[in-house]
Amino acid sequence: MSRIIVVTSGKGGVGKTTSSASIATGLALLGYKTVVIDFDIGLRNLDLVMGCERRVVYDFLNVINEEAVISQALIRDKNTPNLFILPASQTRDKDSLTKQGIEKIFTLLKSMTFDFIICDSPAGIEKGAILALYFADEAIVITNPEISSVRDSDRILGILSSKSYRAKFKKTPIKEYLLITRYNPQKVKKGDMLSKDDILDILRIPLIGIIPEDNSVLRSSNQGTAIILNSFSNAGKAYQDTIQRLIGKETPFRFIEYKKKSFLQWLFRR
Numbered sequence: 001m002s003r004i005i006v007v008t009s010g011k012g013g014v015g016k017t018t019s020s021a022s023i024a025t026g027l028a029l030l031g032y033k034t035v036v037i038d039f040d041i042g043l044r045n046l047d048l049v050m051g052c053e054r055r056v057v058y059d060f061l062n063v064i065n066e067e068a069v070i071s072q073a074l075i076r077d078k079n080t081p082n083l084f085i086l087p088a089s090q091t092r093d094k095d096s097l098t099k100q101g102i103e104k105i106f107t108l109l110k111s112m113t114f115d116f117i118i119c120d121s122p123a124g125i126e127k128g129a130i131l132a133l134y135f136a137d138e139a140i141v142i143t144n145p146e147i148s149s150v151r152d153s154d155r156i157l158g159i160l161s162s163k164s165y166r167a168k169f170k171k172t173p174i175k176e177y178l179l180i181t182r183y184n185p186q187k188v189k190k191g192d193m194l195s196k197d198d199i200l201d202i203l204r205i206p207l208i209g210i211i212p213e214d215n216s217v218l219r220s221s222n223q224g225t226a227i228i229l230n231s232f233s234n235a236g237k238a239y240q241d242t243i244q245r246l247i248g249k250e251t252p253f254r255f256i257e258y259k260k261k262s263f264l265q266w267l268f269r270r
Contacts, residue, residue, distance in 0.1 A: 002110045004117045006136040007179075008160075010152025012123035014142045015181040018217060020120035021049045022228035022236075023140070026243035028083035029228075032115040035074065037105070038088040039132035040122040041097060047087045050077060051224020061089040063108070064101035070108045079229060084114075097131050106135055125159055135165050138175040140208065144182050145194040150202050153178075157203065177208035179242065184213045185258035196256060209242030211235050212255040 007020045017038075024036035037060065038046035047053040052075045058068035077083035086105075089096065109117055121132035133139060139160050143153040160174050161167055167174075180196060187193035196210060214235035220227040228239040234255050244251040 002106075002114050002117050003138060004106065004119065004136050005138045005140060006119040006121050006133040007140045007142065008121040008129065008133055008156055009123060009142040009149070010125065010154075010156045011144070011149045014123075014144050014149055015211070015217075016123065016142055017045050017049050017120055018221060018227065019140070019142055019179060019181065019211070019239075020118055021046065021226040022239040023243065023246070024083055024116070024118045025077070025080055025226040026228045026239055027116050027118075027246070028077070028080040030243065030247070031082060033082050033113065034116040034118065035084040035086055035109055035114050036118040036120060037086040038120050039097075039128055040120065041088050041092055041128055042090065043122070044088040044090055046085065046120050047075075048224060049221050050085055050226065052078065052085055052087075053224075056087045059087045059089040060105055061092055061096055061101075064098075064104060070105075070112070079225070095127070097128060099131065099134060102131055102135060125155060129156075130159065130163055133160060133164055133174075136160075136174055137166075138177065140177045140179050141203070141205065142179045142181055143199060143203070145180060145184075145188070145196075145199060147194065150194065150199055154203060157205065176205045177246075178203055178205045179209045179211065180207070181211040182213050183210050183256065185256060189258045207253075208245050209238060210253055210256055211238045211242075 007016050020036055024034050028034040038044045047056050055075050058073040062068040063070050063073050075085045119132050122128045141153050143149045188195045212234045216233040217227050217235050227236045230236040241251045
C-alpha cells in the first residue's frame with residue numbers, strides 16, 4: 001500500500017525541495033518504488049534540483065486535463081532506477097489545481113504500485129500548500145532553527161490537524177514528523193540559533209532528522225543532484241539517517257554537538 005508523505009513548512013526557503021529530493025532518492029536507493037511530485041504550480045524547482053529540467057514534456061496538470069497519460073508525464077531519475085519525478089506546470093497558476101484532480105493523480109500512482117508518494121509542497125498556507133497536504137497519510141514538517149520558521153511550522157501543524165482529508169472525515173490523524181534543517185551546533189552554543197530542544201518544546205512532534213549546515217547542499221542543487229548521493233557530505237549522511245528513521249529503524253542523531261576543531265583540522269581546512 002502506498003504511503004503518501006507531504007514535505008511541508010509555513011516558511012519559504014527552509015529546504016523543502018532539497019529535502020523532498022533527498023528523501024525520495026534515499027527511499028528509492030533502498031529498493032522502494034518512489035515518486036516525488038512538485039506541487040509548486042508556476043514556480044517549479046524540483047526538476048532543477050533533480051537535474052531533469054530538459055526532460056520535462058508533460059506535467060501532472062496535463063494528466064489531470066487528459067492531455068497526456070501518467071506514464072508520459074513521469075520522468076525516471078537518471079541516478080536511481082526506482083525513482084520517478086512528476087513535475088508541476090510552469091505556465092499555469094495554483095487555481096488550476098482541484099481536490100478532484102489531485103485525487104485522480106494519487107489513484108493513478110497507487111495503481112502503479114508505488115511504495116512511496118512524496119509531495120513537495122509550496123510554502124505557506126495558501127491553496128496550493130493545503131491541496132498538497134490534503135490527502136497525505138504522513139507529513140514531514142521542515143523548520144530552520146529560528147523563531148519565525150518555528151512559528152510558521154506551528155501554523156502548518158494546525159492546518160494538518162484541521163483541513164486535511166483525514167481531519168475532515170475524522171479518520172486516523174496524519175502522522176507528523178519534524179525535520180530540522182541548516183542546524184549549526186556552534187551557533188546554538190553561542191545562543192545565535194535555537195537548539196533542537198527549544199524547537200521540540202514548541203512543536204512537540206517526533207523528530208525524524210537534523211540536517212547540518214553544509215555548503216555541499218547548494219553545490220549539489222546547482223548540479224542537479226540530490227545531496228543524499230554525496231556520501232562525503234554531512235548533510236547527505238544526515239538525510240541517510242533520516243530515511244532509516246522513516247522506515248522504522250532506530251538511528252542515533254549525528255552532527256548535533258559542537259566539536260572544537262583541533263589545530264591540524266583547522267590547518268587542513270585552510
